[in-house]
Amino acid sequence: MIKLEDVHKSFAQHEVLKGVDAEINKGEVVCLIGPSGSGKSTLLRCINGLEAYQRGRISVDGETVDVGAPTIHDIRTRVSMVFQRFNLFPHRTALENVMEGPRYVLKEDAQAARQRATQLLTRVGLADKLQSYPSSLSGGQQQRVAIARALAMQPEAILFDEPTSALDPEMVGEVLQVMRALAEEHMTMLVVTHEILFAREVADRVLFLDGGRIVEEGPAGELLRHPKHERTQDFLRRVTHPV
């Protein structure tokens, strides 16, 4: 569904992605792991057309992702993104945040959009927070609203950029729980995460990004338990035994 072919991305002289090849199939949950600064966020942002890339090709359902092309807006409605720092609209309530896309981008009528937004917020456990503003919600609640906002677009896939890294530890579980439920419904997901346990349990496949390339990839259980590449081994040792 999402395909990356020899993708190169530089910031000025600094080449961050040096030829990335990857494919995410429909209904698949893929976790992207790798050291800090290896370009995981950049990769996701390129897929969502928030960054331009210089060489190679990214496509969604065969349609090329090109920041400058008029098709980009439509592609973005089909591939949603959940950010590390939530990025909820602070001047709108939880309900309005979730309704915003359906109402103004998909141009659904207010009644239908409201009804579905309410359902989605209920589904992520926030039925009692519909009228709350982001500033009065905890990090975990904000991230669940953000997931509901992404779902409201009825996307074919969702990209998650370290959705739990900005959270206090006691709130990580509630967000992962929502993501686990999505995975069980076979939502196509590409998840950048340092939650190795989550990846092992939920992911179908894991990609290890380092030095601007996918160094290793494979079924989650296998790659995370028996990494073949030395750099993968090092990385996993450091993440799972931080001291």
Place this chain on the structure above:
Amino acid sequence: MTGFFANAGIYLPILLKGVWLTIAVTFLALTLATLLGLVWALFRTSGIAWLAMATRVFVEFVRGIPILVVLFYIYFVMPEVGLDLTAFQAGVAGLALTYSCYIGETFRAGIEAVDRGQVEAAKSIGMKQPLMMRRVVLPQAFKIVVPPYSNNMVMLLKDSSQVSVISVAELTMQGKMLASSTFDNMTVFTLVALLYLCLTLPLNFVMRRVEIAMGKAQ
């Protein structure tokens, strides 16, 4: 002192005529400057390189010219190219043009102060630039912009006195004429100053309340 009050009673009705004109000039110029300023700001943040650059050059150009010169130019030079404006129209146009550039810069700074993450969130749900501006960026930028914009308003009100040089009979002009016919500089200009304060202080007060109200709203 009794002389002051006795004469003030005579001068005040004359000066009040100027006050109304000051209010009219300020109100019209502010409205135009705000609309134009918003246009400049949207151009500059449009992401369309040539449009942003052209606007930037224009704004820098106007900001580099004293208001007096802009007023002279519009009132005395424009008629030579066929644009014949009354003093009042020229005054409003000059103030509006100059302040649209100040206000535009204020708005631009406000737009750029909105968190990048907001733009990305808006884009990621498929919003195009105009919708994103309307629904996400501008509502947040307005809040940031209220204090510097209030400042622009008060400055514009005071700078409306500049249009007296092209003989618009606003408050300062009325004061000057009255003082030169009565030689009572002290009373006249004290009254003029007080009348300006009667305009600026309430304006400050109202804008402070707006600021507080917007701060409280989410």
